[in-house]
Amino acid sequence: MTEAQPAGAAPATFAAALGAIVGAAHLILDPAAMAPFLEDWRGRFSGRALAVALPADTMEVARVVAACAAARVPIVPQGGRTGLVLGSVPDASGSAIVLSLRRLNRIRAIDAANRTMTVEAGCLLVDVQQAALEAGMLFPLSLASEGSCTIGGNLATNAGGTAVLRYGNTRELCLGLEVVSAQGRVWDGLRGLRKDNTGYALRELFIGAEGTLGVITAAVLKLYPQPKAALTALVALDSPTSALALLSLMQERCGAALTGYELMSDLCLRLVHTHFPDLPRPFADHYPQYALIELSSNESEDHAAGLVESAVGAALEAGIALDAVLASSVSQSIGLWKLREHISMAQAAAGKNIKHDISLPVSHIPDFIAQTDAALQAAFPGCQVVCFGHLGDGNLHYNVAPPAGIGHDGFLAHQDAVNRIVHDNVMRLQGSISAEHGIGALKREELARYKDPAELDMMRAIKAALDPLGIMNPGKIL
């Protein structure tokens, strides 16, 4: 803190200044009390911090940021801390403060006729969903950590999830933002407008910037009518190519009624049944691949059922699908989704593995899987690829586990080599090395390796323009 405290202020002085802003009860200085704010969600890393500040509202956030700017103290904005790429925890230097948005947790307004909701950054996603439901509408963002993650974190990382196919990423669900700039200025961009062409897309720039350009404090979100019915089907397939053919057929016949399209390999299902033997076994036989399909209707359950039956029937008749199960009740539908949702947990139970959150043009997915599987088998004979994901969005979770008999910890030593094979193939097929998790600190070097230098230079220019002191979440992304 010496160098960074130009006016000669001691840490105690700086802490006193923060305490005067947020109140002593909301400034954590004790290392033990700070610990939960410093630890990565997966428990792989713990950073250090000068302090954890929990401001009550936007004005307090602005004053904290201004104080940090004056003292050149870096700021790590933090929501639910559920990120998977070390984006919301401080590094080991201990030079930064953690700025937790958890106390900014009010639903400020719901405008039913405009189908919008204004929420503060620290609202839990599940509370946002619930408030929409109580107003008779749908906020469609849905992901595994929805009980713990905050909408501010979802916006900062442009979270994806299971409803992107129909409703888009978090970016597409946001109409307006309130942001505290790196100078501690409040920008009120809380517009609830579907069309607004008055200058540069600042909203878009802060969304997905992972807190490196400013602090999102509130947002106007889009709401949708609640579908009257949602039906689930599990379809057995011989290959990823057939999964693509089925996706295309479903899109042609169902349009926007197709709200989910997930791919799972046979190995995924076997793992799930090994570790969660009580979950349903929809088919007597095994098939190479499975598509989990969700159809929603604004009309009726009969309409949704008719759509899914005729579309899946056509796929069976055309030989695209090998077998199919249609859920005939809500509990059957939940059971089918549980198969998908338990893959990560089953893998965790089996041991550590090397994870990739990648995306590709949907058309390149069969090639990617075939070529990457082959390259990994050549390099690590017998390794196990657990591949599943949001096929409709081109997003695969492509996780590599060791060959049988090789220890999981030992295999992790090959992480760089595995990443190189996977990510080189992603880039060759015009994909992305981070589909929905972001870059954080974890993928920063991969980003520098793979990103077009012209793009990196523009990103750096924007960072320098909006955060010239470099205090906003340093070491993340760039």
Add this chain to the structure above:
Amino acid sequence: MTEAQPAGAAPATFAAALGAIVGAAHLILDPAAMAPFLEDWRGRFSGRALAVALPADTMEVARVVAACAAARVPIVPQGGRTGLVLGSVPDASGSAIVLSLRRLNRIRAIDAANRTMTVEAGCLLVDVQQAALEAGMLFPLSLASEGSCTIGGNLATNAGGTAVLRYGNTRELCLGLEVVSAQGRVWDGLRGLRKDNTGYALRELFIGAEGTLGVITAAVLKLYPQPKAALTALVALDSPTSALALLSLMQERCGAALTGYELMSDLCLRLVHTHFPDLPRPFADHYPQYALIELSSNESEDHAAGLVESAVGAALEAGIALDAVLASSVSQSIGLWKLREHISMAQAAAGKNIKHDISLPVSHIPDFIAQTDAALQAAFPGCQVVCFGHLGDGNLHYNVAPPAGIGHDGFLAHQDAVNRIVHDNVMRLQGSISAEHGIGALKREELARYKDPAELDMMRAIKAALDPLGIMNPGKIL
């Protein structure tokens, strides 16, 4: 062409350098030949230019921009020149070149399985639509100037149009961009990915920046399945409040099948019938307001018909709608849409008027219309407000014509006073002074008047970061 043109290089030297890049046949220096590139679409303004350059491809664009950067010569990128806010024509100084993208007009690729198309900036929108259709798919962007405007211009202005309710603005229809930076560097961001969280949203920043940050040379666009049927209905209503209630009812019942929802007042229809007496007259009586509704189905014509009949029937029963006409053939549907499409032409035939392209939270539209109409009547008794637009998007075209007996040219002298009434009301109700047309040179002062200073400062910082020489379309937006 030493480092800076003002340092003594003659215009002839600079012209020779441009000619060496694009070929003499594609560099226009003759004022008469330049004239069509300098004139505003509405014919209200003609600028001047050093030259008009028509490069053949992205590399030539990059070399032209680099030459201009070296010589500090401003660049006005130009597509179909159909913009309505003087964004694509040079100012009167004659210091800039016009960079026409018209020769970059190739459809580079269609990826049917990924539902994407890669196109160059100079492609006409109608050609993009046609290429999608020939591939069995839909590119949904649709607007009045589609036969003349280019996709590059649509992207640079984030064009709206008639399908925003279902498919979003141009921004939502674009997955990737190729851009020549203000330094003449090519950024290849031609990604066809639905999910990609690897850094700042540069794509979003260039979309809607009206050529002030760089030159869009190509884009990856989203394609959709062609709907199997589209049905049109015209519904008579007593007020904008009822129009909102009907919109909400249609959204609840039809979801994404509701692809168009336009509002027209009785005065709009009367004007259309006065100047185009052969167009259909769907109702024997007159009603205060009309909603033009389009429903699309991926299933069948019967499905679309059933949806619209039951929804409109419910609205009639609930007293929300006063009367309704459902088109029973494609030609009837076209006839109904012609009523909407001829409003601007009817107004032009009636004489000049003061136009506004505004948006509001949908919920504020009834208040806005009532309060603004009243304020205008108080200031200009008898003035005629022609109000219509994309109600589902909150976007109104709110045009003010003089009271009967007052000359149209004379009334235009009150433009500032009229704008003040309209735009002050827009801002009071959290709206936007430019919903889909952009800012250009025409609304630059209005932007400076109404925009949050914190937002303007961030915009200026980004402009300075990406275009430090200030050569990209100067005098537009900022």
